[in-house]
Amino acid sequence: MLDDFFLRAIIAGICVALIAGPLGCFVIWRRLSYFGDTLSHASLLGVAVAILLETNFTFSIFVVSGAVSLFLIYLRVKTSLPSDALLGLLAHSVLAVGIVVLGFMTWVRIDLLSLLFGDILAVSVTDIWLIFFGGILVLLTLAAIWRPLFADTVSPDLAEAEGMRPKLVRIIFTLMLALVISVSIKIVGVLLITGLLIIPAAAARNLASGPIQMAFISMITGTIAVVCGLFSSLTWDTSSGPSIVVTALVLFILTLLPLNRIRSVLGNYSERLSNRGIKQ
Amino acid sequence: MLDNTLVELIDAGIKRDSRWLVRGVSFNVDKGQIVTLIGPNGSGKSTTAQMLLGVLKPDEGIVKKRPKTVISYLPQKLSIDWTLPIRVEHFMKMTGKVSNEDVRSALVSTGVEHLFGADLRILSGGEFQRVMIARAIARKPDLIVLDEPVQGVDFKGMLELYELINRLRDELSCGVVLISHDLHIVMASSDNVICLNGHVCCSGTPKLVSESEEYLALFGRQVAPGLALYEHKHDHTHGTDGSLIDDNEKSSSVAG
Numbered sequence: 001m002l003d004d005f006f007l008r009a010i011i012a013g014i015c016v017a018l019i020a021g022p023l024g025c026f027v028i029w030r031r032l033s034y035f036g037d038t039l040s041h042a043s044l045l046g047v048a049v050a051i052l053l054e055t056n057f058t059f060s061i062f063v064v065s066g067a068v069s070l071f072l073i074y075l076r077v078k079t080s081l082p083s084d085a086l087l088g089l090l091a092h093s094v095l096a097v098g099i100v101v102l103g104f105m106t107w108v109r110i111d112l113l114s115l116l117f118g119d120i121l122a123v124s125v126t127d128i129w130l131i132f133f134g135g136i137l138v139l140l141t142l143a144a145i146w147r148p149l150f151a152d153t154v155s156p157d158l159a160e161a162e163g164m165r166p167k168l169v170r171i172i173f174t175l176m177l178a179l180v181i182s183v184s185i186k187i188v189g190v191l192l193i194t195g196l197l198i199i200p201a202a203a204a205r206n207l208a209s210g211p212i213q214m215a216f217i218s219m220i221t222g223t224i225a226v227v228c229g230l231f232s233s234l235t236w237d238t239s240s241g242p243s244i245v246v247t248a249l250v251l252f253i254l255t256l257l258p259l260n261r262i263r264s265v266l267g268n269y270s271e272r273l274s275n276r277g278i279k280q
Numbered sequence: 281m282l283d284n285t286l287v288e289l290i291d292a293g294i295k296r297d298s299r300w301l302v303r304g305v306s307f308n309v310d311k312g313q314i315v316t317l318i319g320p321n322g323s324g325k326s327t328t329a330q331m332l333l334g335v336l337k338p339d340e341g342i343v344k345k346r347p348k349t350v351i352s353y354l355p356q357k358l359s360i361d362w363t364l365p366i367r368v369e370h371f372m373k374m375t376g377k378v379s380n381e382d383v384r385s386a387l388v389s390t391g392v393e394h395l396f397g398a399d400l401r402i403l404s405g406g407e408f409q410r411v412m413i414a415r416a417i418a419r420k421p422d423l424i425v426l427d428e429p430v431q432g433v434d435f436k437g438m439l440e441l442y443e444l445i446n447r448l449r450d451e452l453s454c455g456v457v458l459i460s461h462d463l464h465i466v467m468a469s470s471d472n473v474i475c476l477n478g479h480v481c482c483s484g485t486p487k488l489v490s491e492s493e494e495y496l497a498l499f500g501r502q503v504a505p506g507l508a509l510y511e512h513k514h515d516h517t518h519g520t521d522g523s524l525i526d527d528n529e530k531s532s533s534v535a536g
Contacts, residue, residue: 161353
């Protein structure tokens with residue numbers, strides 16, 4: 001069954017959307033969108049390392065971006081530079097190192113475009129298993145640390161004072177982000193991963209009235225975006241990443257419509273219809 | 281460390297960029313005790329509270345906490361980001377499992393039970409403080425640290441909330457650490473007052489502290505506790521139409 005490349009892409013894409021949903025909410029709440037960019041820049045170095053050592057792409061991307069994020073946490077403690085400067089420093093230096101390393105390997109010719117924008121043909125059966133079990137691991141871990149992570153998002157001091165151990169939780173969350181980025185790179189591409197994290201969560205923000213509700217709506221929105229995006233990618237032969245992100249954007253715009261007003265107008269209309277029915 | 285002691289500070293201090301924010305602080309908080317930290321702005325009250333809570337690690341000295349102490353903390357500043365859809369109900373259960381009954385009765389005790397399902401970000405300053413106090417209570421803490429808990433609350437509400445904190449100490453027999461500027465109200469019910477100004481200026485019972493030279497030097501005689509009258513001088517006068525009249529101008533116009 002998994003022989004069909006498109007089916008593989010769909011399964012992998014849905015798994016990615018389901019884990020990106022709740023994590024994306026935290027990325028928005030904690031204002032980490034630039035951090036997502038840094039990790040995806042690091043993934044290019046991960047690809048170079050994978051080619052050099054002839055290992056699995058996903059695994060080496062996870063190791064490299066995980067290392068970069070831990071290094072960032074270390075730098076934040078050690079230096080007095082603001083976060084955005086540190087992120088910019090890391091993002092671009094890691095990207096540059098990645099490109100340089102790739103440049104040295106003259107025998108390698110990689111398809112940079114599919115790396116940057118995703119390629120549904122690239123998903124292998126091994127990738128599916130990696131994404132599936134990685135996804136389950138991420139969701140279970142997130143459920144386990146939800147309360148302390150959320151408390152830390154609202155107020156780090158309060159979380160620390162009330163015994164939530166926010167420092168440990170922050171490191172776990174950071175590594176989970178690295179994992180999500182490493183498993184979604186083949187589908188969405190380096191350049192657009194942050195979009196998959198943020199846009200469904202932003203759409204969910206417009207609809208949700210509670211944090212857990214927002215996480216679930218974000219998962220649903222992401223899934224719809226992935227499925228529709230992949231189908232349009234197949235139909236019109238466009239890159240998978242941009243197709244998914246454009247679909248997510250359309251969904252986001254839909255959530256901006258004055259839903260309550262539409263609902264009340266529809267409600268009035270159906271009421272009038274039923275009243276008319278009674279009269280007749 | 282005695283059984284009754286919830287937290288103990290011994291010669292504790294915090295240093296930032298080679299400047300001591302606060303240094304040589306020693307006191308303890310026992311069960312059923314209200315300890316009030318007073319001092320001018322920048323005297324290290326909040327820093328001391330955060331050190332006591334474990335949010336800041338002391339750069340010198342020791343902070344000892346009784347193991348398995350349930351702590352509630354009401355920080356001085358807490359802003360909810362716009363991107364976070366969060367209602368009072370979620371906020372109340374943020375750092376631990378709390379039953380709906382406990383949430384409701386805590387909201388009732390601070391007079392905001394109608395806000396149970398309200399969006400946290402649309403509350404007024406006073407309402408938000410009441411919700412914060414309710415959250416701290418609902419956890420049934422052993423130790424409760426309140427950093428200016430009644431900021432933005434109207435005068436009547438303020439008296440009620442201090443009364444509530446007093447009652448809480450008796451009902452839960454918890455230790456209370458209070459940071460407040462309302463000296464004449466909070467000092468009366470404190471067991472121990474620590475007067476800070478980068479170090480412990482003086483400490484002891486409210487009576488002892490209020491009569492000490494250091495206290496009077498810091499706060500002046502006007503605000504000595506027990507004095508319910510609030511004395512102040514106007515530096516301007518209003519005309520009958522409400523407009524401002526400069527005092528000098530007025531005297532000259534009277535003279536003319």
